[in-house]
Amino acid sequence: MNLKSIIAKYSDPDKAREFFEAQRWPDGTVCPHCGLIGESYRLKAKEGSKSPVRPGVWKCKGCRKQFTVTKGTIFEDSHIPLTTWLMTIHLVCSSKKGISAHQIHRMLGITYKSAWFMVHRLRYAATQDPLAAQLEGIIEVDESYVGGRRRLAKRVAHATKPGERPKDHPSPVDNKQAVLAIVQRNGDVRSQHVQRVTAKTIRPILDAQIDPKATIMTDSGTVLHGAIHPRVHHQVNHRENEFGRYENGLCITTNSVEGFFSLLKRGINGTFHHVSKQHLHRYLSEFDFRYNHRKITDGERSCKLIGKVAGKRLMYKDLIPERPISQA
Numbered sequence: 001m002n003l004k005s006i007i008a009k010y011s012d013p014d015k016a017r018e019f020f021e022a023q024r025w026p027d028g029t030v031c032p033h034c035g036l037i038g039e040s041y042r043l044k045a046k047e048g049s050k051s052p053v054r055p056g057v058w059k060c061k062g063c064r065k066q067f068t069v070t071k072g073t074i075f076e077d078s079h080i081p082l083t084t085w086l087m088t089i090h091l092v093c094s095s096k097k098g099i100s101a102h103q104i105h106r107m108l109g110i111t112y113k114s115a116w117f118m119v120h121r122l123r124y125a126a127t128q129d130p131l132a133a134q135l136e137g138i139i140e141v142d143e144s145y146v147g148g149r150r151r152l153a154k155r156v157a158h159a160t161k162p163g164e165r166p167k168d169h170p171s172p173v174d175n176k177q178a179v180l181a182i183v184q185r186n187g188d189v190r191s192q193h194v195q196r197v198t199a200k201t202i203r204p205i206l207d208a209q210i211d212p213k214a215t216i217m218t219d220s221g222t223v224l225h226g227a228i229h230p231r232v233h234h235q236v237n238h239r240e241n242e243f244g245r246y247e248n249g250l251c252i253t254t255n256s257v258e259g260f261f262s263l264l265k266r267g268i269n270g271t272f273h274h275v276s277k278q279h280l281h282r283y284l285s286e287f288d289f290r291y292n293h294r295k296i297t298d299g300e301r302s303c304k305l306i307g308k309v310a311g312k313r314l315m316y317k318d319l320i321p322e323r324p325i326s327q328a
């Protein structure tokens with residue numbers, strides 16, 4: 001699947017809907033009202049009847065209720081044609097560093113507000129299953145700070161000697177948001193926005209996400225040590241310019257989690273420019289999703305995301321930011 005084939009095959013609204021039906025219901029329709037599988041039929045206008053039937057409507061033989069493929073999904077109540085949704089899904093899934101709502105607004109000729117709402121709904125669909133199994137094996141954990149702008153008082157900046165920070169100097173992480181990322185080597189990432197990075201706040205997250213028998217690796221300058229103790233824990237000493245070493249055949253490094261952060265930061269700084277604190281968790285879902293499906297093609301990744309649209313609703317009122325929408 002690519003943009004060209006989407007336009008060629010699915011410009012017709014019926015074709016686009018049939019594609020979503022095939023993706024969502026590979027084993028036959030599932031009635032969103034009663035859960036009955038494969039027992040629905042397409043509603044057609046009765047012979048001689050003048051009242052038209054809305055295209056794409058199915059009727060369940062069990063509960064006799066009607067539904068369409070968008071019922072109970074992020075597409076419900078959306079006025080955006082399914083073809084446009086399909087193109088947006090593909091753009092989001094194939095852009096390594098993400099794609100901004102502004103870009104989609106310009107490329108697809110929809111309003112900025114629609115594009116903004118669509119990408120947020122897709123991020124929401126990409127959210128990890130809360131019951132996902134714990135990560136196991138070799139786990140790399142790191143924290144990083146994203147967004148915000150570092151404001152330096154000129155007076156203070158001049159007074160600073162290299163490697164020294166005056167007491168009234170703003171910390172480099174002021175107005176930035178802390179993100180904790182846990183990566184299973186050669187496996188999945190789970191990242192999340194955390195208010196404060198302390199052993200006390202991080203420990204419950206690690207306990208929930210990481211198998212107790214896992215081997216954890218972090219860098220040495222980390223406050224995570226207290227949160228990890230007494231688990232098996234190796235540290236790589238970045239301050240000594242060490243980026244990896246072998247101990248008994250085990251490669252001790254945090255390259256995987258740093259690779260994830262570098263993609264995330266390039267996305268947040270280069271693509272989105274500004275990500276507000278209240279929406280950060282949804283951007284993280286988007287980056288986690290792409291990372292966790294990095295080994296498949298863009299088309300396959302798009303189909304994976306389509307598979308996650310059900311059972312999720314996100315209303316505009318739940319999304320309206322505290323401040324007017326900035327160019328994100």
Ligand SMILES: [Zn+2]
Pocket residue numbers: 031032033034035036060061062063064065
């Ligand atoms: Zn039913």
